[in-house]
Amino acid sequence: MPSFRNSPPPSLEFVDETTDSITLVFKGELRTDSVSKVWGKARKKTSSRLFSTVIIDVHNINYCDGTGIAMLADLLLETQRRTNVDITLEGLKEDFQQLLDQFDLKHFKPEPESKAKSIPITEEVGLTASQFLQDLKELISFVGEAFYSLWIALKHPSTIRWKDMLLTIERAGVNALPIVCLICFLMGLIMAFQSAIPLKQFAAELFIADLVSVAMLRELGPLMTAILLAGRSGSAFAAEIGTMKVNEEVNALQTMGIDPVRFLAIPRIIASIIVTPLLTLFANFMGLVGGWVVYVSLGFPTIVYINQIKSAVTLTDLWGGLFKAGVFGLLVAGIGCFRGMQTSMGASAVGQSTTRAVVSGIVLIVMADGLFSVIYYILGL
């Protein structure tokens, strides 16, 4: 016998149609892939308020799968929807009757079509606000926990998982080097090029070097590195830890008496604190190289560029930038791990916490950068 599915679609006829009664005669095979037409037609008849007596005749149905059964059930359920109707099913073969009998149609409540529930705007505002506060509370408690664990870890370096940390240094640091170098090279280049035109009007192209070096070392080097780190590694941390959370691996750690923050977050945070300033060094250098390309192409010798930079920036600028970078690394890794730990159940949860890790990572970086500007200004750096 060939495949089951090559049978023709079932047919439906209406006979004995009077003003208030009708008989629906089904013929053929009721199957998932061919039943949809007769289903719609039949439902129209049974649900029209004209008929108070409906007979469903299935003597000539010789096959009826689960979907066919569902259709018959749907037609019979009409009696639930309105009271003044009498629907009878005639001639269903024993085998199929059994399948229908599995459902207690008297008490079967079919799924109401789900409508998106709309919440009044006041409620939504309140909900969002309370979620925000809750989020803030969790963040603060995570910060406390992380600093405590960090403190303990630094006091007892043997408890740090060095292998994990080295692995993270490789993934978040070494592997990020090409993209950091490329972006910062281009930034230096573009910055120099764009400023060359207005500066030329004042015959001040010489100061392109000052501009590029101050901007890169003090601001853009650390900032760009941190933003790239947030996109590359902050999200990865959130996804890794989030997946572990979803798979109950974090619970497993807890029940083994292992502190998940110490086990998962600390190696990543330490690695980021180490790696971000190092990457920033490369970023600064490549930015300066980008500026140099423009400088030289404008006809200045290299030595002028170097001397100009020497007079423009001090070592304090460099150290200030690198310190900032370290703090950014802490923030990015911390928030990445925090979002990972926050992950709720469900498949989209990991995606959500990854997104939130990147977004709040970048927001934190920018806020911290603003704070640093103020502090450095006050300190006169």
Add this chain to the structure above:
Amino acid sequence: MTIKNDIVIQASALTCAYGTSVILDNINFEVRRGEVFIILGGSGCGKSTLLKHLIGLYQPAGGSIKIIDQDLVHANQQEHRRILKNIGVMYQSGALFGSMSLLENVRLPLEEHTALDTHAMNLIAHMKLSLVGLGNFTKHYPSEVSGGMQKRAAIARAMALDPEVLFLDEPSAGLDPITSSELDALIRRLAESLGITFVIVSHELASIFAIADRVIMLDAETKGIIADGPPVTLQQSHSNAAVREFFNRGKHNNITQVED
């Protein structure tokens, strides 16, 4: 009305391997329509592997698989899609979509493969879930129900399209005895009244004796089938003592427990 005896799945000289490590070597068997076909064997002997090859997730390293008159190994995309429409699969881990409610999980194959309207699809999905006792949990998400409930929902999803062949990887693992025997009754009923073919990986001896028409037993050492036949025959008179013991072990244990 069961139309038995025509072959639904035929595996010839089938070899399954991951890379260079061969898991199953040169095995032959066929499954007939309306049969409840059980794959048995120790943990790690390749039952799930065999199942994944039968549904076309992996290409066999050798041999051929014919399923519902189609060559699975050489099927083009369209033929493959047709085969997939006619089979239902429940994975060992359930593999429900976490971002969808149970009802939406069951409705998904209907949305993709049929022309039914939303009302009809919701009703069918609801009925399938009621069949496995989850009629009151349609709106829940997989993460909000227990492990056994996820398993049952996965069975409901596999049945959504009323496929001709259902592949179930350890359907009764993690279920309580009552739910598990209800599931057995459901499987028998579907096989008998609709002629649905079941290919089931299972360890539950009680359940195997209740539902199986035929059993094959895989073995990790020989990488092949060491027993093939109805469970009662294998239990009583199989030439391989290890096979007889496998089937009798359960009984012995039961007896000693009763005596205790």
